Amino acid sequence: MKSNITMIGMPSSGKSTIGVLLAKRLGYSFVDVDIVIQEKEGRLLKEIISTEGMDGFLAVENRVNAGLDVKKSVIAPGGSVIYGAEAMEHLKEISEVVYLKMSYEEMEKRIGNVVDRGVALKDGMTLRDLYNERVPYYEKYADIVIDEEGMTPGDTVDALREILEEKIRLEQ
């Protein structure tokens, strides 16, 4: 198995929440790439989006993810990372990619204020458009898919640990 795990999925699917729990459970480090971007840029994500525009933000996100140099880590990038070809090529190379699959209805309930969260919603795009546009990318890049329907964060972490341990067993 590759030495890292990357969480992908819609904003609010739990990449950060589940990611940190999984890292603790596996004894891995945890890297929230949104925080790495803010530290490198010295600005909040929503400030980057408001000054550089959506494409500017996506370019920064692509560059930072493509340059990640970590080992034995659970990586939680932002939900928009799948638009970055170089980022995804790199993440596929260094990690097992886990897609946290959630329904549109659940995302709408969880997501809260889209602007404050800094979701990369292009002009004129609805949340539903964003959902439909992104699902095929998440599916394409996923090595492992977890459907969150009816699962608590604890259930998801347990399910993931089982899948990952089975993967390791099969490789031995």
Ligand SMILES: Nc1ncnc2c1ncn2[C@@H]1O[C@H](COP(=O)(O)OP(=O)(O)O)[C@@H](O)[C@H]1O
């Ligand atoms: N079953 C669940 N699985 C994951 N997150 C959940 C679940 N139910 C509620 N949540 C909440 O949804 C939010 C997920 O946010 P976050 O981890 O920041 O997601 P992301 O990093 O994917 O944007 C958290 O507030 C978390 O507590």
Ligand SMILES: O=C(O)C1=C[C@@H](OP(=O)(O)O)[C@@H](O)[C@H](O)C1
């Ligand atoms: O999906 C998105 O468009 C985004 C999700 C955010 O991260 P989370 O997925 O962790 O919420 C953050 O990277 C950025 O504001 C854009």
Ligand SMILES: [Mg+2]
């Ligand atoms: Mg996150």
